[in-house]
Amino acid sequence: MSPVMSRKDLSFEQLSPVQRAAILMMLVGEETAAHVLKAMSPSEVEELGAAMYTVRGVSHETVDAVLDEFFDMLRDQTDIGYGANAYVRNVLNNALGSYKAQSVLSRIKPASSERPIxxxxxxxxxxxxxxxxxxxxxxxxxxxxxxxxxxxxxxxxxxxxxxxxxxxxxxxxxxxxxxxxxxxxxxxxxxxxxxxxxxxxxxxxxxxxxxxxxxxxxxxxxxxxxxxxxxxxxxxxxxxxxxMFVFENLIKSDDRALQTLLRGIEQEILVMALKGADGALRSKLLGCMSTRAAANIMDEMDSLGPVRLTAVQQAQKEVISVARRLADEGTITLAGRGGEKMV
The missing domain is CATH 1.10.220.30 (Flagellar motor switch protein FliG, alpha-alpha superhelical domain)
Known part of the structure; x- marks a missing residue:
């Protein structure tokens, strides 16, 4: 009987597709791997889990080859454009650490580009x-x-x-x-x-x-x-x-962020700001309030009658000022200023 091949002897060509997936799972970190496993069937979890034990000691060259294949597949199967570079860089840094990530990036980054730098x-x-x-x-x-x-x-x-x-x-x-x-x-x-x-x-x-x-x-x-x-x-x-970031941009932000924002706005300012908002944005903001609060706002807007555009613009600027302060403090994240999710 031939001697059993050690884990470190496994080359890229000898890895099965499941073992290659197992290597990727070992790289992405426990939390991400757990989320992936939750989406699999019991039999898939068992097969992938077993494969993860067989690849724990593979060489750096084999790991690099698996990553190269993975990114080749991404390039072939997706049409990701704007923002992809930063995404890939951040994912690799988080998964591998900056030193290993830089080693991988040096091999997979584009050789040429439409942008000069x-x-x-x-x-x-x-x-x-x-x-x-x-x-x-x-x-x-x-x-x-x-x-x-x-x-x-x-x-x-x-x-x-x-x-x-x-x-x-x-x-x-x-x-x-x-x-x-x-x-x-x-x-x-x-x-x-x-x-x-x-x-x-x-x-x-x-x-x-x-x-x-x-x-x-x-x-x-x-x-x-x-x-x-x-x-x-x-x-x-x-x-x-x-x-720059303007009142209309609020429509892109997460509901929870908007709820936090609205709690920090005085009602008379909010009434004036919404008076000049378009229907979609007004509906979104009112939808982030309680039914009673939204009804009160609507009643006050109706009672205002015609208002000066400059007054509306000033009120909207005050809302945005509060929004940016909350974003700078890390309380909320605004779409258009780095993301859409609550921090």
Missing amino acids: EILDWMDAPAIAELILDEHPQIISLIVASLDFSQAADVLKLLPEDLQPEIVQRVANLTTVQPEALRELEEVMQRKFKANTTLRASQIGGVKAAAKIMNFTRQNMEQRILKEIKKDDKDLMEALQDN
């Missing part, structure tokens, strides 16, 4: 900030504008405070960036980590992009930056404010 999506904010800190503000602005909005905000927070308003202002004034400008950016990136990218005219930056980046900053940082921008360009400051 997509490789930065695989780096954390401190690493990016350190990488670009000594560059010209225009180069920094191009890089920040090319990042995911939440990641860009994290990078912005790590830059010197006196530089932050200028970066936001430059991002807001960006429109179509031609290949000539991207070539300069490409040269900067090549000097940093020798990366080649595809050059083409790219639509990055603009007031809306700058406003979305600002949505992910805290109110005190936002107010300081806007105050500095106002000194140079009042119209730009107002345009940024108009495109």
